[in-house]
Amino acid sequence: MVFGIIAAAFLVSFIVYYLQTYTGLQEDVQRGKILNNFEMICEDVYLTGNPVDFNQFSEIKFNLNFDVSEPPGIVSSMGKTPLKVMVLFSPGKRVFIDDGSLDMKWFKFRYVIAMPRSRVIFVPMKNTELVWSLIENITEHMPDSTGFKNRITFGFCSGNVLKENFCGEDGKDLCDKKEFLEKIKEKNAPGFFDCKKTVSNVNGEYRFIKISTSCTSPSRGLCVTLPDSNGIGRIYINGSKNYLIYKDALDIVSAIVGYDYKTIYGIAGENLYIYKNREFSKKISIAAEMMSNRAILIASEIENALRNGELDSDSMDAQCLPLFHRFAMLMNQIKSIISDKDYYTSLGTTITLKTKLDEIENLHSKMVISGCDYEI
Amino acid sequence: MKYKGQIQLMEQIITLFFIIIIIVFIIFFLTVWQVSRANVEKNRVEQRRAMNILKRMIVSEYLVKENSMFDDSKLTSMLDRCEDLEKLFGENWFAEIKIINGKNDIPCSPGVYDTNCNLWTYCKKKGNFTSYILPVNVYRKVGWIFRRGIVPKVYPAYIKVGVYHETKK
Numbered sequence: 001m002v003f004g005i006i007a008a009a010f011l012v013s014f015i016v017y018y019l020q021t022y023t024g025l026q027e028d029v030q031r032g033k034i035l036n037n038f039e040m041i042c043e044d045v046y047l048t049g050n051p052v053d054f055n056q057f058s059e060i061k062f063n064l065n066f067d068v069s070e071p072p073g074i075v076s077s078m079g080k081t082p083l084k085v086m087v088l089f090s091p092g093k094r095v096f097i098d099d100g101s102l103d104m105k106w107f108k109f110r111y112v113i114a115m116p117r118s119r120v121i122f123v124p125m126k127n128t129e130l131v132w133s134l135i136e137n138i139t140e141h142m143p144d145s146t147g148f149k150n151r152i153t154f155g156f157c158s159g160n161v162l163k164e165n166f167c168g169e170d171g172k173d174l175c176d177k178k179e180f181l182e183k184i185k186e187k188n189a190p191g192f193f194d195c196k197k198t199v200s201n202v203n204g205e206y207r208f209i210k211i212s213t214s215c216t217s218p219s220r221g222l223c224v225t226l227p228d229s230n231g232i233g234r235i236y237i238n239g240s241k242n243y244l245i246y247k248d249a250l251d252i253v254s255a256i257v258g259y260d261y262k263t264i265y266g267i268a269g270e271n272l273y274i275y276k277n278r279e280f281s282k283k284i285s286i287a288a289e290m291m292s293n294r295a296i297l298i299a300s301e302i303e304n305a306l307r308n309g310e311l312d313s314d315s316m317d318a319q320c321l322p323l324f325h326r327f328a329m330l331m332n333q334i335k336s337i338i339s340d341k342d343y344y345t346s347l348g349t350t351i352t353l354k355t356k357l358d359e360i361e362n363l364h365s366k367m368v369i370s371g372c373d374y375e376i
Numbered sequence: 377m378k379y380k381g382q383i384q385l386m387e388q389i390i391t392l393f394f395i396i397i398i399i400v401f402i403i404f405f406l407t408v409w410q411v412s413r414a415n416v417e418k419n420r421v422e423q424r425r426a427m428n429i430l431k432r433m434i435v436s437e438y439l440v441k442e443n444s445m446f447d448d449s450k451l452t453s454m455l456d457r458c459e460d461l462e463k464l465f466g467e468n469w470f471a472e473i474k475i476i477n478g479k480n481d482i483p484c485s486p487g488v489y490d491t492n493c494n495l496w497t498y499c500k501k502k503g504n505f506t507s508y509i510l511p512v513n514v515y516r517k518v519g520w521i522f523r524r525g526i527v528p529k530v531y532p533a534y535i536k537v538g539v540y541h542e543t544k545k
Contacts, residue, residue, distance in 0.1 A: 007392050011399075018403065025410075040424070047431050084428075084466060108437055286460045290438055293453035293487070301489045301517075317526050376437055 028078060030060055035074065035081045042097060042112050046085040051098040051143065053150050054114065058093035065091070065263050068275040075265075085112055086279045088257040088272050092116025096150035098143030102250050104357060106364040107287045108376055109280060111250065113143045115257050117150045119164060119174070119205050121157045123195040125212040127187070130226050134211055136184050137249040138224075138256070144177040154180035157208065158191030162199065207259050209252075217241075221260055222269065224252055230351050231358070237269045244273050245347055247354045251276065277344040285338050292331035299324040320372035323363065330360050422506050422539050429465045430508050430537040438464065441515045445530065446473055448484075448516040451496045455486035458499040470500040472536045475514050491518050507538030 034056045041052055057064070065075045066089050073082035074089060083089075088111060095114045102109040120142065124131045145151045153174040155164035166183065167175035175183060199206050208221030215223035215236045224246070227233040235244040235252060238260035246252050254276040258268030265271055302321050305311035311318055334356050343349045367373040434444045438454060438461075441447040451473060454461060461471075474481065475494040484493035514533045517526040 007388070011392075011395065015399070022406065043428055043432075047435060085432075282463060286457075286463065287438060289457070289460065290450060290453045294449045297449055297453060297487070297489050298517075374441060 027060060031062065031076060032078050034059065034062075035076060035078060038074075038114075039081060039083060042083065042087045042114060043085055045097045045099050046110065046112050049099050051096065051145070051148065053094065053148050054097055055094045055150075057091070057095065062091075062093075065265060066258075066268065066271060066275070067265055068271045068278070072275050072278075086110070086276070087112045087114055088254050088276065089113075090115040090118075090257050090259070090261075090268065090272075092150075094150045096143055096145050096148055096152060098145070100141050100143070100250075102141070102248055103376075105361050105368075105375060106291060106373075107284070109250070109283060111276075111279075113253070113257055115143065115152065117203070117205055118152050118207055120152065120154045120207045120209065120256060121162065121164070121195070122154070122189075123157050123208060123210040124189050124192055125194065125210065126226075127189070127192050128226075131211050132184060132187050134224070134226060136181065138209070138252050139177060139181055139184065141249045141253045142177055142256070146176040146178050151176060156189045157195035157197055158189060159193045159195070160197050161190040162195075162197045163190045204259075204261065207256055209256060215243075222252075222255055230354055232347070232350055232354055235269075235273070237267055240267050240270055242270075244270065245344060245350050247344075247350050247357075250280075251344075274344075281338045281341070281343065285335050288331040288335040288338070292328045292335070295324040295328035295331065299328070316371055320367065320370060323367050323370065323372055327360070327363055327367065330356060330363065334360065419506075422541065425466070426469070426506050426508050426537055426539040429469050429471070429539070430510055430535065432465060433471060433535065433537060434510065434512060436464070445513040445515050446533070446535075448491075448514055449489065451514070452484055452486065452489060454498070455484060455496060461498055468540045468542070470505070470538050470540070471498045472496070472500070473512070473514065473533055474536075475516075475531045475533045477531065491516060501540070503540045505538035505540045507536055509534050509536045 037056060038054060041054055044050070045052055062076060067073060067075045067080060071080075071082035073080045074091075075081075089095075092115065095116050097112060097114045099110065099112050101111070120139075122135050124135065139154060142154075143152050145153075151174065153164065153176060155162065155166075155175060157163070164174055165172050167173045167179040194210065195208060206221075208218075210218055210221070210223040211226065212223060213226055215225050215234065217223075217236050217240065218238050220238050222238070223236040225233040225235075227246075232245060232247050235246055235255050237244070237255060239262065240260075244251065244255060251273060254272040255269040258270070258272035261268040263271070299321055302311065302317055302324070306313060306318060306321075334353070337343060337349060337353045337356065340346075340349060343353060364373065368375050433439060439446055439450050441450075473496045477494055479494060481495045482493045483495045483497060484490060512533050512535050514531045516529055516531060518529050
């Protein structure tokens with residue numbers, strides 16, 4: 001009798017322990033599969049450009065964070081899942097995934113954005129062309145959720161007026177990217193004062209972006225200064241002591257996607273901004289090296305043809321020769337500027353980089369018009 | 377009647393023995409099942425990776441003029457840059473792009489614009505691999521028209537991308 005009880009107790013405790021371990025293991029397997037699916041879908045979106053609603057994070061309890069340290073990736077109870085393509089990720093149970101690119105004419109810096117249902121609210125503090133142009137530029141690089149459930153919508157706020165429902169056939173629906181870009185042309189914000197409207201933001205849907213000539217650390221969301229003559233401005237994030245320097249719309253978009261949410265790795269907006277700039281440095285330095293080699297290769301071929309009398313010195317291709325040499329030189333300069341790991345933290349370096357990038361863009365456009373090269 | 381107690385104890389021990397055997401068998405079965413599933417998954421991941429690198433290469437601005445059309449000057453410029461390519465596509469893979477012109481393989485060399493070469497190879501090493509092949513085009517500037525300009529031509533080609541099997545260290 002006593003033996004039977006001891007044996008039964010031993011058996012039951014062993015089975016319970018095993019089942020607990022096995023169930024935990026199965027849950028981890030499921031989490032791993034969901035993370036793999038997410039990574040795979042992000043790659044598919046990157047390749048095909050077809051946006052996707054991803055709802056699998058809602059199937060099981062997840063605690064997700066984004067870690068920018070090498071290799072950058074999503075951290076969960078399963079450890080770190082490194083990302084093969086650049087994904088600006090903001091965690092949520094249901095996320096919308098879309099792709100985009102920063103077009104520099106000679107190179108397209110491509111990215112994917114994965115973020116939960118969000119309402120991006122612009123707070124313009126002035127009614128000028130520069131303000132509207134900046135809002136348009138930011139919106140163009142945001143995901144387009146038209147026709148999807150996990151919507152990323154856009155609106156305005158001024159004083160106590162929150163203007164969100166002014167799209168759709170009856171003009172009462174929320175605005176997705178495309179419709180909002182159309183509405184921006186009307187330049188019709190409810191006003192140009194700071195947003196005082198209090199919203200219940202339990203789901204973290206609202207993202208307030210103040211656009212002003214000068215900013216200090218905002219009490220909520222982001223404050224973005226207008227770009228200077230070089231196209232450079234500053235981003236201030238609520239809770240952050242430092243400001244971030246922006247040179248393109250994607251710098252601002254990365255801060256919007258992360259927003260002012262606090263994570264174990266710091267402020268999400270700041271982290272995604274760092275991630276974007278590190279990836280930018282990695283990709284641009286490889287592209288600059290390749291384009292410089294290519295320009296030298298083509299230039300030497302033209303020089304050979306001129307030397308051998310296969311090409312007339314007044315021909316179109318001969319006219320391309322100095323352009324290719326200049327292009328190769330500028331590419332080498334870009335490579336050297338961007339080789340500084342923290343190039344994006346210095347205003348001087350950012351100005352130099354931006355000036356060179358603009359110069360390359362102009363030169364490449366000239367080369368395309370002259371028939372020396374093609375547009376990507 | 378004398379041994380009734382011992383018989384009952386023996387019955388319990390034998391029953392317990394069989395129960396333990398069944399439990400051990402179930403645990404063994406579940407573990408083997410998990411391991412085999414993990415192996416199948418590993419192969420699937422390898423195949424998916426090869427296909428993914430292939431798909432990313434045919435749209436990569438580092439190599440193409442437009443989707444599925446490689447630019448020979450870009451291909452030549454990236455020839456000795458395996459380390460850079462690994463930063464873009466990950467490690468442990470190789471790629472070959474070959475113009476289909478009925479000629480034997482004439483490997484292209486880095487830094488030399490040779491319009492006769494027809495094979496570009498990246499990151500190739502010895503080892504077993506899983507690979508995929510896809511037909512593509514190569515855009516090439518082949519010569520000069522009446523001493524006035526370049527003649528670009530598009531050649532049929534294929535791209536082969538392989539992922540090396542992981543070897544146990």
